[in-house]
Amino acid sequence: MKNKFISPLVCGFGASVLTVVPGLKEIGCCLIIPFAAGLSLYLYQKSNKSTEKIFSKQAVVFGLLTGIFSAVFATLFEILFTAIFQTNDFVKSLPQVEIAFKSLSIVSQNLLDEVFKIYKGMAVDIQTRGFSLSYTIYFFIATSFTSLIFGLIGGLIGMAFINRKNKSNLN
Amino acid sequence: MHPKKYLIIFFIFICLWCFGIISPVVFHNVKVFLIAKPFLNQVYATVCHQSPEKIISIGGENIFVCSRCAGIYLGLLLTSIISFFIIPKNKNFNFLLLTFALLLLDVTFSNFKIYNYSKVIALLTGLLLGLTLLQFVLEQLNFFKTQSNYEE
Numbered sequence: 001m002k003n004k005f006i007s008p009l010v011c012g013f014g015a016s017v018l019t020v021v022p023g024l025k026e027i028g029c030c031l032i033i034p035f036a037a038g039l040s041l042y043l044y045q046k047s048n049k050s051t052e053k054i055f056s057k058q059a060v061v062f063g064l065l066t067g068i069f070s071a072v073f074a075t076l077f078e079i080l081f082t083a084i085f086q087t088n089d090f091v092k093s094l095p096q097v098e099i100a101f102k103s104l105s106i107v108s109q110n111l112l113d114e115v116f117k118i119y120k121g122m123a124v125d126i127q128t129r130g131f132s133l134s135y136t137i138y139f140f141i142a143t144s145f146t147s148l149i150f151g152l153i154g155g156l157i158g159m160a161f162i163n164r165k166n167k168s169n170l171n
Numbered sequence: 172m173h174p175k176k177y178l179i180i181f182f183i184f185i186c187l188w189c190f191g192i193i194s195p196v197v198f199h200n201v202k203v204f205l206i207a208k209p210f211l212n213q214v215y216a217t218v219c220h221q222s223p224e225k226i227i228s229i230g231g232e233n234i235f236v237c238s239r240c241a242g243i244y245l246g247l248l249l250t251s252i253i254s255f256f257i258i259p260k261n262k263n264f265n266f267l268l269l270t271f272a273l274l275l276l277d278v279t280f281s282n283f284k285i286y287n288y289s290k291v292i293a294l295l296t297g298l299l300l301g302l303t304l305l306q307f308v309l310e311q312l313n314f315f316k317t318q319s320n321y322e323e
Contacts, residue, residue: 030218030240142213
């Protein structure tokens with residue numbers, strides 16, 4: 001049996017390239033991470049020359065692994081591009097949020113104002129140093145949330161598809 | 172797990188997900204939401220390119236995903252509701268391939284400027300794929316429930 005981490009690692013890397021790298025992310029879509037998770041299961045079976053039934057547990061593990069690897073690589077790419085350009089989508093969108101935020105209420109809401117200060121601190125760090133630890137954590141949490149869910153769904157769909165294909169080949 | 176349980180879990184997820192997509196429209200003047208908006212935007216950015224010219228606006232507020240992705244999610248939501256009443260029995264793989272081919276053609280033609288990007292076409296091709304995708308998945312799950320000739 002070959003290492004079960006290799007195919008989720010490769011597919012997760014591929015998915016992160018298509019979701020984060022400028023230029024390539026224009027073709028990014030909600031189908032990429034589920035497709036990568038299904039593909040990782042398929043590649044694992046291919047590399048082991050196996051036609052055994054895939055169980056839900058295995059599909060879930062592969063889906064989650066692909067999702068987490070995708071999130072890790074996406075975060076690494078984001079750190080790299082943020083360091084190069086010293087800006088990103090978050091920094092660009094913040095002024096609009098600030099305008100809307102200030103226009104809504106005259107009464108100060110301490111907690112919300114504090115959170116907004118953290119956002120501004122992140123933007124300042126990115127623009128001056130090209131890196132913000134808070135933004136990196138924020139980005140990783142946001143990305144892994146979606147990647148894990150979509151990876152899980154992709155793993156289960158991949159399981160259904162591969163099992164059916166294997167069964168058809170056996171008959 | 173019984174396929175109906177998959178469907179219920181999926182239905183809850185897709186309802187929350189679709190509500191999240193339109194949340195900028197629903198909560199456009201809520202201050203708490205403005206704080207959460209950049210985070211939610213990043214959550215949806217993982218699965219959609221969010222190009223401003225391809226995003227649907229409702230009442231002047233942009234939703235979180237592009238027309239094509241909105242179509243796919245809407246299709247999945249509609250199919251999950253329909254699937255509670257009608258259980259798919261036919262093999263829908265050909266329909267799935269057809270709708271996927273339509274979507275790919277639209278992506279190719281609009282990216283290579285054979286015709287200009289249209290939000291309506293993108294929404295419709297996405298909707299068709301969403302409608303057939305869940306049908307296909309449920310059909311696959313039902314297949315394993317009803318056929319026990321696979322050696323465990």
